[in-house]
Amino acid sequence: MTGSWTAYRKRLLQARRHPLQTVLSVVILALIAWVVWSTATWLVFGADWSVVSENLPLFAVGAYPENERWRPCLWLGLLCLMTATTLLQPLMSARWRISGLALSWCWLAMLPFGLLLLAGGAGLPTVSSRDWGGLTLTVLLTGFSGLLALPLGVLLALGRRSKLTLPRHLCRFYIDGMRAVPLIAVLFFGQLLLPLFLPVDIEINRVLRAVVAFALFAAAYVAEDVRGGLQAIPSTQLEAAAALGLGPWQIQQLVVLPQALRVAVPALTNQAIGLLQNTSLMAILGLVELLGISRSLLANPAYIGRHLETYIWLAGLYWLVCTAMALMARQLERQGPSASTSAIPS
Amino acid sequence: MKRKRFPWLEIVLLIVVLTVVGVLVNNLAVNLIRTGLGLSFEWLWQPAGFALSEHTLPYQPRDSTAWALLVSWLNSLRVIACSIVLATVLGVGAGAARRSLNPLLRQLAALYVGLIRQIPLLLQLLFWYFVAFLGLPSEPMAPIGALISLSNQGVAILGLNLSVEFSAVLVGLSVFTGAAIAEVVRGGLDSVPKGQWEAFRSLGISELLGLKKVVLPQALPAILPALSSQYLNLAKNSTLAIAVGFADLYAVSDTAITQTGRAIEGFLILLLSFLALNLLINGGMQALNRIVVRPAQRT
Incomplete structure (x- = not known):
């Protein structure tokens, strides 16, 4: 120092x-x-923090029924615990350390678990997605759309580099088209126009429609990042794999993608953080996620003119979650299962 | 060398894609007939019936919806063009500051970039509108003589009147995009070998002159493509202006769609208008590329 x-x-x-x-x-x-x-x-x-301190449950879970609030709160608590565990890994003694692979699987399992907790079923009373909100909804939207966007983006990136003409052009058209339109237009499409393209008897709830729109949008950006990773793989790798007798799918799956995705991790982390920030756009289209709930709070006469306090609180929350995500991504990258593969030849 | 095989995979894929598109279009047709809407662009020529908070061309609610959309398109263009200029100034300044000799300046720039990029743009826009601009006193205050006058009714710079909504979107977009541009500029400056900096510094050339004559000509080819994608991002992000009530392209399209119920047609027009904006920015950047990069590479 x-x-x-x-x-x-x-x-x-x-x-x-x-x-x-x-x-x-x-x-x-x-x-x-x-x-x-x-x-x-x-x-x-000058500051009067009552708008924040009196509404902490609203910021956390939105209009979730009061006697069921422990469910989203439990989920948020578990997420915090996982974050702390992930970030503190390097400081822990070897006995307590968890492998990067196990941690990744735990993170992945948190999503369906959170959905089960929030939606109910399996013994818990069901809660309509209309009552979800706050930070819980923000994290849920980010998680599920990211989960959908990643495989879709990888497929698009592979398609764009395909030797076949038709898939190549289709993927290029999709990626370039999606990247040319503003996200709010895609979300608007998802909320108002998507139902028009579906059969009359199928109805999807608003949260799912938002997730689909976010995923379709983010996939185009993920595809470009993955393509950047794919371009970093020298063609000798492909030739070596082919010489060993691997088929085209095996080459992609065993040789190219593991390396390309690893190269793309920093860019993909930025996309994930961008996705989290972009979920705030759903406030314009009427979902009460973190920003939406504050907008409705500020419309309450009791908190008139408390914009600055609310916005500083929100900015702090977003900043905290984004920073935690960035740090964790770096952590998982360092600990990741493929970190040691480069040492295998020796 | 390779034997040309019959393209089974492509044909199957084509059939799948066509089927999916067919099903979707069929669903749309069924839904449009069911609701009795059909497809029509008649409404474009009907009186719009809504007021616009600001307009550069003369506009009244009894003018056609098409005219309202055009006016809003110009509003978007205006705020995008002004933001591009301001964001570039901010971004180049902050990016250069991160490589400045002064450690305080470097850290200040790093703080700006780090803070702005971790907070959602929409939240920042709301802050600029509700806190910064609507928080101004109602009596105009003039901090720098008659150059600029600020109040919660609007901002006047050199006699040019700007609405509060316009100013909030302008400042919000510029500050946000400026941080992204700062990263682009820093990356570009870093792409110039360190020896070039040391060389002009050891020759006693001042920082500004060295930046202008030695570093920038070499950094620009790396900066410009990334810069144009930031400009396109700015244009896309300008649609968030709806949150502060600025009558931009998206906000007016949204109003028109709500008033007429013509969602599909309105959305198509929105996409086309946005395409026109994108082409305009792309064309401008390509022209700039020709002007700036070619002479630099020739020498």
Whole structure:
């Protein structure tokens, strides 16, 4: 700590040799001081956090029936526990460490488990998806649309590089088309127009329609990231695999995709974080996820003019979840099952 | 070399795709007949019947819906064009600041980029509208003489009046896209070998001149493609303006669809109008590419 501080001061002193840099430093310091001062005075004297503190359950679970609230809360708690476990892995002694593969499977299992908890069934009373909301809905939307978008995106990326003309053009058309339209238009399509394309007697609930729209949209972006990963695989790999007598599907499945996906992980993490942030758009189309619930709260006369407190709270929440996702992705990447495969030839 | 095989796979795929499309279109037709709507574009020429909060061309509620859509398209174009300029200035500034000699400036820029990119754009837009602009005093205040006047009724810069909604969308989009552009610029600057920086610094050339004459000409070919995709993102994100009540293309299409019930037709027109916007930005960026990159590569 002290070492970095002396180095820092040294660099500051170096920068001070230019008079312009000194002026710049002073201006920035004054700016920072002003921001810190006004924020601090506002936090102490101006802010009224009742809009947040009185509505914590709403932010967490939305309009979920009160005596069933333990279900989404249990799920959120488990997610927090999993996050902590994942992030603290490197600090734990070897005896308590869980393999990256097992952790990944646990994360994957959280999704159907969360759906079961929220929707009910298997002994629990059912709760209509209309009553889901808050952070729970935000995480659920992100999780399920990401889960659907990944395989779809991989298929699209493979299709786009296919030697066959028709699939190549179809995939290109889909990817480019989807990337050219704004997400809100796709979500609008999912909410209002999708039912028109389905048979009369089939009705899908709004949450599922949103998940489908998000997944269809995100798949196009995932496909481009995966394609970037595929391009990073040298063609000698394909030739070597073919020379060993592997079929085209085996080559993709055993040789190309594991490496390509690994290359694409950082880009895919960004997509996942973007997806989480984009679920806020459903507030415009009437779902009460995290942002939607705050909009309805702010419409309540009791909390009139409490925009800043609400938005700071929301920004903090989104920031926390996004940062946790980014850190975990880096963690899983480092611990991942394929991390050791490069050592096999020796 | 390879024997050309009969394309079984492609034919099967074609049949599957055609069947799926056929089923969907059939469902649509059944639904449209069932609801008695059919397909029609008559409504485009009927009076719109709704007011627009702002318009560059003369507009009244009794004008046709098509005219309302055109006016809103121009509103979108206006806010996108202004945001592109502002976001580029912010992004280039922040991106260059992250590679500046001044450590304070570097950290400030890193803080800006790190913070903005982890918060949803929609939340930021709501903040700019409800907190920053509607939170201004109702009496105009003029911090820099007569240059700029701010109030919760609107913003005036050099006599140019901007509505609160427009200003909120402009600032929100620019600050958000500026952070993304800063990353693009930083990546571009990093693609220039370190020796080039050291060379001009050791020659006693000032930072700004060196950036302009040595680094940027080499970084631009890497920056421009990524920059144009950020501009397209900005255009797509401008549709979130509906959340603050700015009469942009998406918001007006949405109103028109609600009023007429013509969802399919309205959506088609929305897509086409958006395509036109995309083509415009793409064309502009290609022209810029020709102007900027070619001379730099020639030397």
